[in-house]
Amino acid sequence: MITIQTAAAIRRAEDEYFTAHPETDLMQVAAAVVADTARTMLGPGLASARLLLLCGAGNNGGDGLFAVSQLCRDGARIWILPVFGKTHPDGTAAALAAGCQLVDLVQAAQLVADCDLVIDAVTGIGGRAGLPESLRGLSAELADLAPPLLAVDLPSGLEADSHAVTECFVASTTITFAAPKTCHVAAPARDVCGAVLVADIGLGLAGDDVRQAEPADVARLWPKPDAGSDKYSRGVVGMDTGSVDYPGAGVLGVLGALHAGAGMVRCVGPQPVADLVIRQAPSVVTAEGRVQAWVLGSGWGTDSQNLSRLRTRLADGARMVLDADAIALLPMLGPDEVPGNCLITPHAGELARLLDLEHWEVEADPIRRATMAAERFGCTVLLKGATQYVVSSTGQVTLAVAGPAWTAQAGSGDVLAGICGSLLAAGLSAPDAAILGASIQALTSSRMPGPHPPDVMARAVSDTVAAFRGFESVPGGVRRL
Secondary structure (H helix, E strand, C coil), rough: CEEEHHHHHHHHHHHHHHCCCCCCHHHHHHHHHHHHHHHHHHHHHHHHHHEEEEEECCCHHHHHHHHHHHHHCCCCEEEEEEECCCCHHHHHHHHHCCCEEEEEHHHHHHHHHHHCCCEEECCCCCCCCCCCCHHHHHHHHHHHCCEEEEECCCCCCCCCCCCCCCCCCCCEEEEEEEECCCCCCCCCCCHHEEEEEEECCCCCCCCCEEEEECHHHHHHHHHCCCCCCCCCHHHHEEEEECCCHHHHHHHHHHHHHHCCCCCCEEECCCCCCCCCCCCHHHEEEECCCCCCCECCCCCCCCCCCCHHHHHHHHCCEEEEEEHHHHHHHHHHHCCCCCCEEECCEHHHHHHHHCCCCHHHHHHHHHHHHHHHHHHHHEEEEEECCCCEECCCCCCEEEEECCCHHHHHHHHHHHHHHHHHHHHHCCCCCCCHHHHHHHHHHHHHHHCCCCCCCHHHHHHHHHHCCCCCCCCCCCCCCCCCC
């Protein structure tokens, strides 16, 4: 897991580092990392490269100034735009002594077309959202010409602790220090950061209240059968999903569960759903019986009998995935009716309705709102969207592995609910099932980008799982020499 830190936590760690290591200049350490990243981006053309540094007045600008002083000695021709007039004095002296030249805003705009690299060191992790008025013209010029842009810490115009985007530079690469911040991992901010590189500069960081899953975590935690496994030990998932009006939801959830590795799938939805499921997946059992987990709510519609349908399944005591219309029924349940091992999978609109909020309130602060729901209902929340947030009932926040936006289509949530149900049935905790379910869908979409419909994506999950290291072959075996 990747730990995500706040700007305040980084500041505290820096202060502690300065106290413990008064002889070390962290700015020089950071500048060396920025310079090395620029060298990698420029490659063999470094000695004849033309660079423009957009420089702020604080330490972020100092990092950039000391970095370009090194690059100038490598032979690059470098111009510096002091965005706010004032710059880091020692950094400026070093850059000018190395041969860099100061330019004004008009000159900088003229240079952009011929630049091999622009370095953005205007604002760092203490910056506020948006660009100053003076930079908007240059920002438009950069957007039109799109030269490679290296952002120091974050693209100027973003806020470190926010996923929001107002007006900012768009980076090809972002080099940040010690740990990623929210803007680096949460959409839409992450989409303007380019490739994010995290440099360890020796800070001691504690805590992992917010983290992001990595593909290696998904491979490590994914349930893998062994020689002693059978359909029951691998997990039986019950799918009470779909309706006469929305039978496809039942099919898609079943496909998700099957291709995620369920030992058995029971489909006990309405008969039209079961008939359609059997035509698509003949291994599915369409009879009541023992299950380790239920998936409920997908495609139920607004039938008044669904509350009774939900209560019947909750009384079973098995693990639960509550999706779609089952989520809308949660406020009608008593405080003891929602089991603690329950996973709910709302998108922003469903979560807003559940909490009696406006849609924009969830979009503006997704972690806080998902945490509210987890606390209120005592369950794990998987908030679906461009960034998928998992909040456990204890408040642990985990972002799923990120993927392309092609999965933003009707039916993807039904598939995801089935995948999560399969993982719950296999014995995973609700938080782990949510993290792995959302992540495997993202990884599958990354392996086969494009507008593939959710039933195709569901079937492709099997190949994504099979590609995990260690899942490819039977261990041991006999070979003839």
